[in-house]
Amino acid sequence: MKRKVTLKQIARELDVSISTVSKALKNNKEISEDTRQKVQAFAKLYNYRPNNIALSLKNRQTKTIGVIIPEIVHHFFSKVIRGIELVANKRGYNVIVGLSNESFDKEVINMEMLANGSIDGFILSISKETLLQQDYHHFIETINQGMPIVMFDRIVNEVNCDKVIVDDLKGSKKAVNKLISSGCKHIAIITTRDYVSVGKLRTQGYLEALNENLISPESDLILKVENDAISDNDLLQLEKEIEDLFKKNKNIDGVFAVNEFYALAAMKVLRKLKKKVPEQVQVIGFTDGVLSRHATPSLTTISQHAQQMGEKSAELLINNLEREDEEDYFKTVVIETELIERESTK
């Protein structure tokens, strides 16, 4: 087992100084052609590669981006990561991943671990618990210490930084408008509780779309669930709530679900209730997930372009890192949504 070779070792072998070796490898003209060749040949032979850690220490930058997400087993987030990774690598950066598991404490700990020199900047999406507690001091302190942050999807106005969001409001309106133009009169929404900003915004979009089409919203048609559909139990519970919704409101002919789990659960319940999709009830989701395409019938959705969000986030962060001037002007980039029509709507 041959350990990695260092400048010092090359220097000793070739009986020159460390600085000579370093310069020779960089083709510095201070060093004679002769010595340069000798050093480079030796370095190649022993497969010399500069030590990243030493470089990080010297240059005070790690060329690494820290990403903190609430959950990785989730198509949206893994697509975002892919986008981040794509542009990060292209621009010479690595990606280090931390999971908060939707927990405030883990979010804080993870950030503290990474903030002490391991990375140059953060890209993150806020955990639910943090959103609930509304405690954002760890973000603000990190920024105050000179480490830039880009937030995506689950953001918060209290923190001043670059942000990348999907246009949840407009996206929801697109969805509801689609249902309306396809003939739906009684449109239900299945959404999350309001503390998750995206849930709130999507609900708002639903309401606005109805209003603009002169349909008066009925509170009975708004189902807010606290549910991740992660365990089988959650799923059953969710289906029960949805079943209640349909039973109490027999006239529902359109459903807008703020994610694909809710949408698929709705379709499952509808099948059980012998309602045909899309003939009797049309369903539309809000997601980038894999379920939509493979569902039967396949699900019409509003795509969030998750990968594009990741790419944009990484661009913003790296641009910030590599900007010469110290000006702090923060952008909020809105990623447009897209209606993808499949079989669950007419």
Place this chain on the structure above:
Amino acid sequence: MKRKVTLKQIARELDVSISTVSKALKNNKEISEDTRQKVQAFAKLYNYRPNNIALSLKNRQTKTIGVIIPEIVHHFFSKVIRGIELVANKRGYNVIVGLSNESFDKEVINMEMLANGSIDGFILSISKETLLQQDYHHFIETINQGMPIVMFDRIVNEVNCDKVIVDDLKGSKKAVNKLISSGCKHIAIITTRDYVSVGKLRTQGYLEALNENLISPESDLILKVENDAISDNDLLQLEKEIEDLFKKNKNIDGVFAVNEFYALAAMKVLRKLKKKVPEQVQVIGFTDGVLSRHATPSLTTISQHAQQMGEKSAELLINNLEREDEEDYFKTVVIETELIERESTK
């Protein structure tokens, strides 16, 4: 914006030496109670945290694990990562992620980037291209340089290192046995080409199970596809091939698919052909994915326990990293599969 405070700055402020500060913070009894208190108070006030990079350089370890996977937008891999992250964090390690996108070159580049000091060891699953080319020198060189590797799922015998695999052979036999015991007589398999080791093993398990049940395999019932079902086009192509299979072999009453995409595609085709699942044809998949649970009918599968694979991989790697003796004895851990019965089988 206050930059991160260093030992040197504290030393200067308090008019003591750097070493005194360092020792005081570690409660070294060489330093007087008085000075210790002063230093600690000051450090706390300015929120001193040791610089990880400097520590890495000094200790020659980064407390970071490099993970290289072919693809992150994939339930199996993201679950593995979650498992890795879980135990890594518990044991004080960070996780840095690289994606090979199934490309040999990207795999090599990613590994080279990380191998120069950024990480202490690798956990990886080999890209398809690498498996095809059968070029494993980058793994071997990395190991020779003293950096341990743990391979999971897509492994290769030519490389001597710790490995974590699922018992593909046994798992497949479980699946096929289940079909047989549920009354299937003509069982088809939809699998990948043989260079993907898991595809090969699962095919082999299928054959063995048939043999053990005195059913003679028919080559017509073995469909090997080169297909990731990633684009819509792939999906159509896949469905076409499967449709052909069913049309040419009308007596098929059981299908074993080596992943959930193939399984769902099969179910879709069956629906189109007006074959009832599970009454006329039973279907079983091999996966941990999210599709299976949400499909209609929900899919009976062989679960691979992906998260557990990740946990085990991380344990193996960290144990290796923290082992005192230099002995190289490599383990191969087999994660047992589990049959999860849902609606697609009787």
Place this chain on the structure above:
DNA sequence: TGTCAACACGAAAACGTTTGCGTAACCTTT
């Protein structure tokens, strides 16, 4: 022969830690 530039290289500092060792200053003991 003396002066100066060009050339080729080395010494050292710096990044932020940790730690073994050296050493003043004081205290105790005989």
Place this chain on the structure above:
DNA sequence: AAAGGTTACGCAAACGTTTTCGTGTTGACA
């Protein structure tokens, strides 16, 4: 009062780089 011990601290090296500056040698020129 001399010897030895303790206390409380600083120095310096080490990890692996990069880069500025200093310097010895050579050759050209007057």
